[in-house]
Amino acid sequence: MKVLYHLLLCLGFxxxxxxAQADLVVIANPQSxxxxxxxxxxxxxxxxxxxxxxSGMNAKPLDMTAANTEKAKFYALLxxxxxxxxxxxxxxLMFSGQGSPPxxxxxxxxxxxxxxSNKAAIGYIERKKLDKRVRMIYDPAQ
Amino acid sequence: MLTLATQVxxxxxxxxxxxxxxxxxxxxxxxxxxxxxxxxxxxxxGVGYTRQTDFGMxxxxxxQLNKSVSDNTDTALQVVSRRSANKFQPEVTWxxxxxxxxxNLQLRxxxxxxxxxxxxxxxNVGYTYQWVRPPIDFFGSLIISYFDGGDMVLSTPLSGGIxxxxxxxxxxxxxxxxxxxxDFLSLNRSRLLGGHLEYQTSNWIYRLGYSQLTFKxxxxxxxxxxxxxxxxxxxxxxxxxxxxANDLSLTDKKFTYLSAGVAYDDGPLQAQxxxxxxxxxxxxxxxxxxxxxxxxxxxxxxxxxxTYSASRPVNKSTAxxxxxxxxxxxxxxxxxxxxxxxxxxxxxTTFSLGVRYDLTEKSNVKLQVDNIKTDDYFLVRNNQPxxxxxxxxxxxxxxFIF
Numbered sequence: 037m038k039v040l041y042h043l044l045l046c047l048g049f050x051x052x053x054x055x056a057q058a059d060l061v062v063i064a065n066p067q068s069x070x071x072x073x074x075x076x077x078x079x080x081x082x083x084x085x086x087x088x089x090x091s092g093m094n095a096k097p098l099d100m101t102a103a104n105t106e107k108a109k110f111y112a113l114l115x116x117x118x119x120x121x122x123x124x125x126x127x128x129l130m131f132s133g134q135g136s137p138p139x140x141x142x143x144x145x146x147x148x149x150x151x152x153s154n155k156a157a158i159g160y161i162e163r164k165k166l167d168k169r170v171r172m173i174y175d176p177a178q
Numbered sequence: 179m180l181t182l183a184t185q186v187x188x189x190x191x192x193x194x195x196x197x198x199x200x201x202x203x204x205x206x207x208x209x210x211x212x213x214x215x216x217x218x219x220x221x222x223x224g225v226g227y228t229r230q231t232d233f234g235m236x237x238x239x240x241x242q243l244n245k246s247v248s249d250n251t252d253t254a255l256q257v258v259s260r261r262s263a264n265k266f267q268p269e270v271t272w273x274x275x276x277x278x279x280x281x282n283l284q285l286r287x288x289x290x291x292x293x294x295x296x297x298x299x300x301x302n303v304g305y306t307y308q309w310v311r312p313p314i315d316f317f318g319s320l321i322i323s324y325f326d327g328g329d330m331v332l333s334t335p336l337s338g339g340i341x342x343x344x345x346x347x348x349x350x351x352x353x354x355x356x357x358x359x360x361d362f363l364s365l366n367r368s369r370l371l372g373g374h375l376e377y378q379t380s381n382w383i384y385r386l387g388y389s390q391l392t393f394k395x396x397x398x399x400x401x402x403x404x405x406x407x408x409x410x411x412x413x414x415x416x417x418x419x420x421x422x423a424n425d426l427s428l429t430d431k432k433f434t435y436l437s438a439g440v441a442y443d444d445g446p447l448q449a450q451x452x453x454x455x456x457x458x459x460x461x462x463x464x465x466x467x468x469x470x471x472x473x474x475x476x477x478x479x480x481x482x483x484x485t486y487s488a489s490r491p492v493n494k495s496t497a498x499x500x501x502x503x504x505x506x507x508x509x510x511x512x513x514x515x516x517x518x519x520x521x522x523x524x525x526x527t528t529f530s531l532g533v534r535y536d537l538t539e540k541s542n543v544k545l546q547v548d549n550i551k552t553d554d555y556f557l558v559r560n561n562q563p564x565x566x567x568x569x570x571x572x573x574x575x576x577x578f579i580f
Binding site: 088124130 | 242281305
């Protein structure tokens with residue numbers, strides 16, 4: 037019985053965290069011409085595999101500095117990886133001269149500022165921070 | 179777009195270059211003192227015979243400078259200190275300029291990593307993979323880590339994934355241990371050529387590769403045998419002896435690497451299977467094949483993993499083609515000939531169990547146990563008479579990046 041209780045507790049915990057993670061959304065500039073991105077497109081952009089979007093334009097993804105907990109949430113949601121794994125991935129590419137991680141910014145406000153003034157910039161923010169200056173292009177909850 | 183470019187540029191201008199680095203502090207203990215296990219063939223001594231507990235096998239330190247020259251062009255310099263033919267003397271492993279005109283093309287020139295296999299060019303960066311060291315049976319025979327030349331990568335999206343083709347050419351520079359103390363094979367000016375085809379989807383990477391190295395220099399321990407085989411005295415009796423020497427010699431001989439690999443990466447699960455074949459146009463180096471399978475699964479900060487790796491000689495025939503029983507000197511030569519070749523057979527099997535623990539976002543510590551069984555002595559050093567071919571290593575490594 038105790039085992040079952042723990043199991044339920046774990047499931048509940050997992051459910052709660054999953055819901056919390058889903059509060060992040062990916063945004064772009066309203067004039068970017070990007071309506072929606074698929075999960076694979078977001079993964080390709082943030083893992084540095086492809087910058088070119090189906091629309092033909094090159095996107096510039098923005099990432100958060102490691103101190104930011106949204107970053108951990110974002111990668112858990114996107115590829116189910118923790119930050120040491122994401123850092124391992126980029127370190128492998130960087131130290132073998134194959135690429136470097138997305139541009140790092142300090143805060144969600146900075147993400148909003150850059151995305152609202154740059155057609156190519158893509159960022160992730162908490163859903164509650166959404167406003168008219170940007171367009172939501174990927175919603176993990178959907 | 180313009181503002182972003184300006185901002186990126188501003189960031190570059192404020193910092194003339196970025197500096198980053200990596201390192202490993204590793205300690206290995208062997209249960210036998212009858213043999214030295216080495217990380218790869220460039221190491222002259224390892225753990226066991228020379229030191230039963232060793233700090234030098236896996237420890238290394240690397241520094242990298244990156245400088246962005248324009249939006250499409252950047253340069254990099256990397257220096258690594260590790261146990262190799264030059265002991266721990268720092269080596270320049272990277273010094274290149276890269277030009278990326280668009281998403282589909284990348285050109286580089288200078289000193290570049292030799293990425294004949296997946297992970298081959300980042301094998302010094304212990305932080306980036308789950309093991310303490312890349313499987314010795316597979317990566318241990320790789321004697322080149324960089325070359326001077328150029329490479330080109332073409333890539334294109336293909337049905338949800340990315341297809342990449344890479345070609346490279348250049349000359350090797352490094353030295354590798356010959357198996358006897360203070361005796362090295364110089365790869366200097368040996369020509370290198372190769373490429374691979376890679377297809378990557380969200381969770382899978384498939385890669386097929388081919389590379390060839392044309393040796394410029396002779397393998398030093400062979401020299402006296404070659405001189406004997408080429409002596410006019412011997413050729414008066416055995417006219418084929420000089421031809422045999424030419425078949426055995428390494429100078430101007432081609433050495434080829436064929437490889438195939440598949441890696442699966444899905445959240446906490448990582449798995450890799452790689453296969454390779456090393457062969458040469460020299461009688462001296464018989465064809466060897468190797469493979470490894472590794473699986474790891476992350477649970478919070480812990481990633482337990484296992485690896486099975488093995489290398490095998492493909493064909494064990496050491497017919498020296500020298501007539502035996504005619505003359506004791508010729509008999510001795512035949513024995514030397516057979517010994518030279520059989521030293522290049524590579525039959526070793528390793529089963530490893532380990533766990534990686536993520537200490538911080540930029541450091542981890544690993545504990546690994548390797549059970550090694552060796553039947554041919556290509557990948558080991560200083561093997562003593564009476565060694566039973568078995569070794570068990572216990573390794574702890576602390577890895578970091580900055």
